[in-house]
Amino acid sequence: MRLVASLLVAALALGPLGARATDPTPAPPSNASAGTAQDPGPHLTPVHGLAMHGAVKYPADFTHFDYVNPDAPKGGAIRLAAMGGFDTLNVFTIRGEAAAGLGLMVDTLTARAADEPFSHYGLIAQSMEMPEDRSWIIFNLRPEAVWSDGEPITADDVAFSLETLRTQGIPMYNMYYGDVERVEVLGPKRVRFVFKGTENRELPLIVGQMPILPKHYWEGRDFSAVTLDPPVISGPYRIASFEPGRSITYARRPDYWAKDLPVSRGFYNFDEIRHDYYRDATVMLEAFKAGAYDFRAENVARQWATGYDGPAVRDGRIIMERLPHHRVQGMQGFIFNLRRPLFADPRVREALGWAFDFEWTNQNLFYGEYTRTRSYFDNSELAATGLPDAAELAVLEPWRDQLPPRVFTEVYAPPVVDEAKGGLRANLAHALDLLRQAGWTVKDGALRNADGQPFEVEVLLAQPEFERLVLPFARTLERLGIRLSLRTVDTAQYINRVTHFDFDIMVGSWGQSSSPGNEQRDFWSQAAAHTPGSSNYSGIASPAIDGLIESIIAAPSRADLVTRVHALDRVLQWSFLVIPQWHQSSDRVAYWNLFGHPPTPDDGIQFNTWWVDPAKAAALTGRAGR
Incomplete structure (x- = not known):
């Protein structure tokens, strides 16, 4: 199941049925600057596409992607369904509930190929120029690119989009484009992004993904406001x-x-x-x-x-x-809010994982449809398995004193209910032992801490379908003396509560790409943990994790990227941020x-x-x- 916690992508596109993003609150002001600059030196050879590592698949004279029918007939009216409601036609800010499909009206500088790990080809941009060290990138805009009112799409629009999204859009944009030092307008159809360093290899590609906004329309309007005025657009x-x-x-x-x-x-x-x-x-x-x-x-x-x-x-x-x-399957699970004192001790979080019976749930509720998720990058080469190899240890070693020792010595796997080893009863005994180590004991039929306070926790839901999953789990937790309650709310209230991290446990997910990078800041960084509307639902805040994220962003090759993602995956696994749930590969x-x-x-x-x-x-x- 995918969740309402990522309504943004549902509003943005009808594309791959994959990972979804989240919702939002005003981001801190950007420190990037925009302005007109002199065209820097000799032009580099323009290219039609960009790859994260290696070369792009499609040549400069390609006519269409391999996974489309270029002669598909046009026509027909179709109906789709959405859950909840909407009250705004602006999907880029935190206010209101955006309508489904708004991304159909928005173009970006480049378009991603769905049959490559991470490659982009020119859309608004006709070509790109980039030095070997990727310290900047120039986008040459197509002369025919125009807004729906006939005005040309210009470099000024591109610069305006970066500044507006970073200062008034959802927090993801400020973190995603945080390493853009400045944007320079070099001419009406030529714009350069200058980066803070040379280690963020994916930054030229993710800048290409940026939605481009019409400056002449939005100037003088409140970009952050709820609005039902259809905007000037560029899309199909x-x-x-x-x-x-x-x-x-x-x-x-x-x-x-x-x-x-x-x-x-x-x-x-x-x-x-x-x-x-x-x-x-x-x-x-x-x-x-x-x-x-x-x-x-x-x-x-x-x-x-x-x-x-x-x-x-x-x-x-x-x-x-x-x-x-063959899409990377991100982590879906019961997400603990580490901002709550109840979940500050990782032994408590681990204990609750031992009380969840996935095997019974899969057979009795899901008809054996699912595979248990164990990695934050499952179904791919990015998932950490076995013990860390020498390359991973080299990445992890500088942070050893800040990491759970088991990262280095044990292979992570979610608990299994094995009838041959005592079944659920044995798992609950282990869970109770962990809880006792964390200072919890059963008194008068309830699990209590040293101050006598009972262990009571609420699961926040937006989809009633999850109630049939949570209720058996609640009954199991009663055997440990834990009182778990459910609160199912409408989508608007759910989004608001998740935006402000107002929950104990939620059912949520982090979608992942085949080339992880800057978005990991929004998922796990210390800055995101304290930014309402970020995707750091768990509230994990660790200098070590921040360091690992930056190492991923700076990975110079695909092999280095895989190694560094493995290292981050292990740390997340042993941090017990979630009770892992499930996925499938179709x-x-x-x-x-x-x-x-x-x-x-x-x-x-x-x-x-x-x-x-x-x-x-x-x-x-x-x-x-x-």
């Missing part, structure tokens, strides 16, 4: 209509300036995309089976196993498909049989490359409201 879709909290419809722009670029061919094939909002997950599923919307990513194993009944499934009008991927999707789609790349399903097949759509019957 515009807002056609909306009812706040109920629905929003996007229409494909026939005048989209980038529609014929290699990075756009085969994408954005639907003429109209409508998102309808639901308040209840059960109602949402039933609406899908009745034909009220067309495509559904299924994240609930029970529903996948038992919920898709009825004539439309049996006669093939609804297709159920597993699409394998996307489960259900859809009415009106679509065509190309092969799925390593990064998983790319829904923006699908299309409506006119013959299939004409043959469909029994869809509500069609």
